[in-house]
Amino acid sequence: MRPSGPGRGTNSINLRLYNERTLLQRLRRTGEASKADLARWAQLTNTAVGSIVQSLEESHLIEAAGRRQEGQRGQPAGLYRINPEGAYGIGVRLDRTSIETVLIDLGGRILAREAHDLLLPHPDEALALVRKSVTRVLGVLEGAQRRRLMGVGLAQPYNLGSWLRELDLKADFRVWDDVDFGTMLSQAVGHPVFKENDGNAAAIAELFFGVGREENDFLYVFIGAALGAGAVIGGESLRGSSGNAADLGLMPVLPSRLASAPPLDRRWDILLSRASLNALTRHLRHCGLPVRNHDDLEAHVKSGSREVAEWLDDCVDALVPSLRASLAVLDLPAVVIDCDVDNGLVDELIQRVDAGLGQIAPEARQTPRLLRGSFGANAGAVGAASLPMFFSFSPRADVLRGQPASAFSHTAKETSHA
Numbered sequence: 001m002r003p004s005g006p007g008r009g010t011n012s013i014n015l016r017l018y019n020e021r022t023l024l025q026r027l028r029r030t031g032e033a034s035k036a037d038l039a040r041w042a043q044l045t046n047t048a049v050g051s052i053v054q055s056l057e058e059s060h061l062i063e064a065a066g067r068r069q070e071g072q073r074g075q076p077a078g079l080y081r082i083n084p085e086g087a088y089g090i091g092v093r094l095d096r097t098s099i100e101t102v103l104i105d106l107g108g109r110i111l112a113r114e115a116h117d118l119l120l121p122h123p124d125e126a127l128a129l130v131r132k133s134v135t136r137v138l139g140v141l142e143g144a145q146r147r148r149l150m151g152v153g154l155a156q157p158y159n160l161g162s163w164l165r166e167l168d169l170k171a172d173f174r175v176w177d178d179v180d181f182g183t184m185l186s187q188a189v190g191h192p193v194f195k196e197n198d199g200n201a202a203a204i205a206e207l208f209f210g211v212g213r214e215e216n217d218f219l220y221v222f223i224g225a226a227l228g229a230g231a232v233i234g235g236e237s238l239r240g241s242s243g244n245a246a247d248l249g250l251m252p253v254l255p256s257r258l259a260s261a262p263p264l265d266r267r268w269d270i271l272l273s274r275a276s277l278n279a280l281t282r283h284l285r286h287c288g289l290p291v292r293n294h295d296d297l298e299a300h301v302k303s304g305s306r307e308v309a310e311w312l313d314d315c316v317d318a319l320v321p322s323l324r325a326s327l328a329v330l331d332l333p334a335v336v337i338d339c340d341v342d343n344g345l346v347d348e349l350i351q352r353v354d355a356g357l358g359q360i361a362p363e364a365r366q367t368p369r370l371l372r373g374s375f376g377a378n379a380g381a382v383g384a385a386s387l388p389m390f391f392s393f394s395p396r397a398d399v400l401r402g403q404p405a406s407a408f409s410h411t412a413k414e415t416s417h418a
Helices: 008-030 035-042 046-058 123-138 174-178 181-189 198-209 277-286 294-303 306-330 345-359 376-393 397-401
Strands: 062-067 078-082 088-095 098-105 110-117 149-155 193-196 218-223 227-233 236-238 334-339 369-372
Touching (some): 008 035, 008 046, 008 376, 008 397, 035 078, 088 376, 110 376, 181 193, 193 198, 193 376, 198 236, 198 334, 198 376, 277 294, 294 306, 306 345, 334 345
Parallel strands (some): 088 149, 218 334
Antiparallel strands (some): 088 098, 227 236
């Protein structure tokens, strides 16, 4: 048990916990490593690393991965790797037009998924639906595996009742701005719930399971029904004072030139009004093309129609200067771009944005590297499911300061495997 007061004992436990998580992160990034590899990398003694490795192995978080055979003298070194069955996380992604629930393991694999393509209902109705989904995805785990469930992650846009004109939604979600769905969900399912906005959650998934295995600093952009974004600096998620750091969707942009754009009574619009799949859907419908569901949208993108190209021109025209402005402030070397639909759209976006950023690159500044996201349409839900893993196993600076994950979540607790 962690001592309740400050002091040397507390600092020692915090340091031990931080070192455990640092070694777990190293194994996630390298795939396999020996105790000697980990000791050299972490600049810890062989004894200290041996004790941590033993603890992590007893907790089922890592497992033996054979022995290194080539180029070694004497006894081959034993290798270790992350044990995918060492922990599990459930993710719930709420959007204005969908609800998705997934179960993932410590390797980031999706083990079960349930999705609902619908306008977000009243919180009580949504809670009943999500509770059933959580029960169903949990059904794939056996008893011992269920005991390794780290909790439930909840990813949802903040201020759900706002920007409905820009998103072309004729609905009233204002009741959502007055409820704490994370607490409701925690009480309903009996597990800790870790809550983040959807952009930050998807960026955390990339940090924990995706490009973050090689990149410590990047801006993440996800084009979905709206536009989500997040920033990772020094291997940590940048949250800001209200959890809305890097909220690229609210970047001021000039109004769209598309005939489908809603009337604007002011000089400036916001980026999500132009760079979002709802903006694409609005334009397709304005041009007389049917979009009844997500599959219809995928089909239109795949067809490479003139209407999709028109929206893409407008999207990139607004997205490029917004990215350049964000990078001028954040000074990040890479941008990760992902999308709720693909069929070539992500690659086209990356190519067009890369060219646009190069054209407006200021003197003495380089164009960032553009990287493809790892999760596509599953980014939001995997991001949500990553939250229990991230707060439980990531070497965040808060761990050294002894600050619990509950600063960002509901009924969340730090976990030590010492």
